[in-house]
Amino acid sequence: MNDRFEIAIPTLFGLEAMVSRELYRLGYDVKKTENGRVTFDGDYDAVIRANMWLRCGERVLIKVGEFKAETQNDLYEGIKSLEWERFIDKTDAFPVKGHTVRSKLNSDRSSQITIKKAVADRLCSAYNVMSLPETDVTYQIQFTIIDNTVTAMIDTTGAALHKRGYRALSNGAPLRETIAAAMVMISYWKFEYPLLDPFCGSGTIPIEAAMFKRNIAPGLNREFAFMNFPQISERDIQDVIDEARDDIHKDVCPEIFASDIDTACVELTMENAKKAGVYDFIHVSNCDARKVFIDKPYGTIITNPPYGERLSDINECKKLYKEIGRSFSKLDKWSYYILTSHEEFEKEFGRKADRRRKLYNGMLKCNLYQFYGERPPKPETGK
Ligand SMILES: C[S@@+](CC[C@H](N)C(=O)[O-])C[C@H]1O[C@@H](n2cnc3c(N)ncnc32)[C@H](O)[C@@H]1O
Missing domain, CATH: 3.40.50.150 (Vaccinia Virus protein VP39)
Incomplete structure (x- = not known):
């Protein structure tokens, strides 16, 4: 739980300040606010709390690294240099998705293939294995390449945070x-x-x-991807859930x-x-x-x-x-x-x-x- 890293919260445009305000109330100092993303430093406890409590953010992502890249080779080398084995074990699955905006690397698909290969090569060499079965826990890798800056992240949320679990049914034009x-x-x-x-x-x-x-936590009645991560114990999750139940303003x-x-x-x-x-x-x-x-x-x-x-x-x-x-x-x-x-x-x-x-x-x-x-x-x- 003491492991620390950067945590990125993607937001709809216009909601960055609201998410910053929410993080501040949760006790976290915002490090960086960009269009559509707010970043802060945290640990696995922060991962649980941000998922449980953020009302205005879209997901909670662990930032594995960020670097400049203009070619597929830059992308491969940059991704391969990151410490993926810090999060992903040799039998875990690691699908990749993401998008590119205003960058020389302008194909989502090619970038996705390069990133997948670079992570696989890194893990094979870190674990000294020839192949990766990808049969255990899923770590969804999410990347953005914006203005030639690659941000490589791991999703801890699963279904986006706006899916609270109460609106299985909706009308034709529901609001997020x-x-x-x-x-x-x-x-x-x-x-x-x-x-x-x-x-x-x-x-x-x-x-x-x-x-x-x-003061009902928006994530109280749903599941999250992090619930399957071995880095986070059931006890730690249950503590945050129990605390959230106690924190409801019943009066x-x-x-x-x-x-x-x-x-x-x-x-x-x-x-x-x-x-x-x-x-x-x-x-x-x-x-x-x-x-x-x-x-x-x-x-x-x-x-x-x-x-x-x-x-x-x-x-x-x-x-x-x-x-x-x-x-x-x-x-x-x-x-x-x-x-x-x-x-x-x-x-x-x-x-x-x-x-x-x-x-x-x-x-x-x-x-x-x-x-x-x-x-x-x-x-x-x-x-
Ligand atoms: C954009 S939707 C609102 C979506 C809503 N915020 C949600 O999250 O589902 C507009 C709603 O206005 C309703 N509506 C249209 N004309 C109306 C009127 N004159 N009086 C009351 N409701 C009306 C429609 O039935 C529709 O449900």
Whole structure:
């Protein structure tokens, strides 16, 4: 467990600062923040904790090495010089995947083949064997070659971190859990006041909000690749799981409203909330966002309405944005956080945002439009 190395957390573009903030809260100092990646120093305990607790990162990767390469030979020699035997034993499997961006080595496939061969040669010579059966634990090697810099890493996560395990079912256009969590964290929503998502779809925002405020670790109900690594004992994993269970804020009962015009989405949100263990805190209803009203003076709307990606839907969307501009204004002291890829959202909505923040929902460039409400009075009790 005391072995130390660099750990890289890939993120969706726009979420780097959120991941840095999360790492800081976990007690780790961020070493480097690049576009789409945050790096820190840690050990196997940090691997378990980062996988268990990060809400906004996509995976947890052990960085084996980084070097410049412009030719296949540079790549082969660079990879072969790294200490792969520090992690991978002579019977372990080591599939390779990755991608190249703005580099002389511009073929993902050729680079993958070269890396596989270089790692195999390194392991054969380190273990003094002629062949590697690859029958034991799987260490997924992940590489990036960006601006001629090769980063060679081992994945400890398996299925990406946004797969929390509660959303086996989704609607047609679900939001990544990592973005939903980031939207909630950006909003500084205070759980003593209600939260509303009037376009809830499969319920990602309300569920992530409830999990965040109840301090439910996002990785509590899923498996990770590191669980098979012999470097990490079952006892160490169980300790982190037990600690996470103890850390749930059982006395925090947020009031969350989720609604959608589509009854199938209402059902879906209820199903997913049950799976995530937060059903008791989310009031789900079938309602048109143009008519939504909550009789509470203060609160926060966090939502992602339809974007109108297809040309035929754009006018419909513009009309919808105008109408929610009017309906939301009845909640005049509330704050709103609205994510859409529609460039002219503010014009249609009828109000200029106090702040905009660029976020990517997968590959789709969006803006989070932030409209600040009135500051609510300090709650008398609670955290
Ligand atoms: C982009 S999706 C939201 C996805 C959601 N955040 C999730 O994670 O699944 C937009 C949702 O708005 C709903 N919708 C469309 N028009 C609506 C309206 N007028 N009122 C309420 N919901 C509406 C759709 O049914 C769809 O579920």
